Amino acid sequence: MPEFHPDIHDYLESVENSKSVNVKGFEWLIYKIRAHTGLSYEVSSLVLKHFFQDIRNAMLRGDIVALNGFGKFLVSSPKNTNNKQRIFVKFMPYTQLSNKLNE
Structure with missing residues (x-):
């Protein structure tokens, strides 16, 4: 397991950030x-x-997590720094989802 x-x-509940x-x-x-x-x-x-x-x-x-027809999640960090503390999650929607949201 x-x-x-x-x-x-x-x-x-433990994460302290500006976005609820x-x-x-x-x-x-x-x-x-x-x-x-x-x-x-x-x-x-x-x-x-x-x-x-x-x-x-x-x-x-x-790993990159891809959900078919939805998008993919990946961990990214700014290219201008080597600071490992600046790692964040990035979501890239697939075209189908973007088109549906923009209709």
């Missing part, structure tokens, strides 16, 4: 998973947590 980093909810993260969105996603699969709340919540945890772990390893 892969080594997991801190729980996604604990992580989001809406954890309530997780409840909506859990509801959608339950509606489409018939799984219990607990199992749906676990599936969603593991999904985000796997994406996070992959990015921490330096």
Whole structure:
């Protein structure tokens, strides 16, 4: 079993930044998973947590995470610095998603 980093909810609550993260969105996603699969709340919540945890772990390893028809997540750092503390997540939407959002 892969080594997991801190729980996604604990992580989001501990991050100090200027942009708020809406954890309530997780409840909506859990509801959608339950509606489409018939799984219990607990199992749906676990599936969603593991999904985000796997994406996070992959990015921490330096992998690019691509979701077909949605976009890709990758870890990036500015080219003008060697400071490892300036590493951030970058999202690059696929053309289909960009076109839908711009309609």
